[in-house]
Amino acid sequence: MNVNTPVDHALLSLLVQRSNDFIGAANTNGEVYFLNPAALHMVGLPDLEKAQGLQVKDFFMPAYHEKLENEVFPTVQKQGYWIGELAFRHFETGQPIPVMYQIFTLNDPVTSEITGYATASHNLTAYKQSEEKYRFVTDAMPQLVWTTDEKGYHDFFNQQWVDFTGYTVADSLGTEMWNNLLHPDDQDRAAQVWQHSLATGEPYEIEYRFKRVSDGMWRWFLARALPMRDDLGRIYRWFGTCTDINELYSMREQLKTSYADLEAKVQFRTLALEKEVNVLKEKLANK
Amino acid sequence: MYNIPFSNITLNHINGDWLVESRQLSTSDPTASIAHAIKFIFAADDYLELLPEGEGSWALKTEETMNRPYLLIEVFNESWKALITRLFINTDTRYTYLNLYFDTGMELTLVKFNNKYTDFGLN
Structure with a gap:
């Protein structure tokens, strides 16, 4: 079908009626005069009659009213649209409904004058629940959990990270911050290994030290990360964990030390015995 | 814990009064005075005093x-060679341990x- 082919109004109406997204329109005073069935259902209104006369603002949680007045409405007036995450309010239960809110102006085709406002907004409840579940699981894990985009930009840290390092998630975002928090002796090595994984897609694995904010002690971690790939095999995210192996590391070092000590003792003792043997040999030879 | 590298060990590290913290006796000389000493005083002039009894000399060798x-230790005309397996300062730098x-x-x-923290170049 040619993209310029006029679509008949019956089809458009059907699409709006059947859509699962919140679709609505308001006049220039912000009074709502149209909502599709999905919109009515989403906010708990029985029919369009009950919605008519309500202000756009009435559909939102009070916590967002200031943002609507100061940012959303001025922006849509100025540039014709605004998109962002907000929360509708369910009219019966008062519960928030997270949405990706998209509002745009309706303009007169001849004069371009604003004749009203419309929205086509997507319900994010399922996504938010999934995100909440993900956060719950990662926060319940004893490891420090982090994710990056495909280029290595850190965009997520769990609560354990915040508790251990003392840095907020906002402070930790980016490509460099995590490396700056490592022990100075580990920074170059860690950066090299990480860059190698980013370049090749090979799993990331390294041992390094982070400082614990509660007592200022450096502790050894085993860091691992795997790439997440799309259907075409392209990496779109890295999922990483840092497991505290300090005790294990100390034990391993102690074992190494003990082994080295043992080796030295055996050699020292052997040398002493060899000397004794030589002394005895000399005595025997002189008899 | 800070290990002093073997190559950096000097007489200054060994000089001083040392208490025996632990011992593992050998079957070959369980009755030697050195085996029952509770304190070693490595004096600066190579003089060694053992408590409760014993005196002699000591030297740091390679x-x-x-x-x-x-350490080459001589007490009561007997001599021992003692390999330094470890010399380290504990985390708060108050004590030095000699194995x-x-x-x-x-x-x-x-x-x-x-x-004397200066002995170890710590300040």
Whole structure:
């Protein structure tokens, strides 16, 4: 079908009626005069009659009213649209409904004058629940959990990270911050290994030290990360964990030390015995 | 814990009063005075005093084959070679520990209170 082919109004109406997204329109005073069935259902209104006369603002949680007045409405007036995450309010239960809110102006085709406002907004409840579940699981894990985009930009840290390092998630975002928090002796090595994984897609694995904010002690971690790939095999995210192996590391070092000590003792003792043997040999030879 | 590298060990590290913290006796010389000492005083002039009894001399040497330092100890006309298996300062720098392994098989851990941090270049 040619993209310029006029679509008949019956089809458009059907699409709006059947859509699962919140679709609505308001006049220039912000009074709502149209909502599709999905919109009515989403906010708990029985029919369009009950919605008519309500202000756009009435559909939102009070916590967002200031943002609507100061940012959303001025922006849509100025540039014709605004998109962002907000929360509708369910009219019966008062519960928030997270949405990706998209509002745009309706303009007169001849004069371009604003004749009203419309929205086509997507319900994010399922996504938010999934995100909440993900956060719950990662926060319940004893490891420090982090994710990056495909280029290595850190965009997520769990609560354990915040508790251990003392840095907020906002402070930790980016490509460099995590490396700056490592022990100075580990920074170059860690950066090299990480860059190698980013370049090749090979799993990331390294041992390094982070400082614990509660007592200022450096502790050894085993860091691992795997790439997440799309259907075409392209990496779109890295999922990483840092497991505290300090005790294990100390034990391993102690074992190494003990082994080295043992080796030295055996050699020292052997040398002493060899000397004794030589002394005895000399005595025997002189008899 | 800070390990002093073997190559950096000097007489200054050994000088001083050392208490025996632990010992593992050897079957070859269990009755030797050195095996029952509770304190070693390594004086600066190579003089060694043992408590409760014993006196002699000491020297810091290098085992050439192993390239490792050892102590040559002579008490009551008997001599021992003791390999320094470890010399370290504890985390708060208050104590220094000296692990010795004798050629008879005996092992001693000596501990010294650090009242001169400058001995270790720590300040």
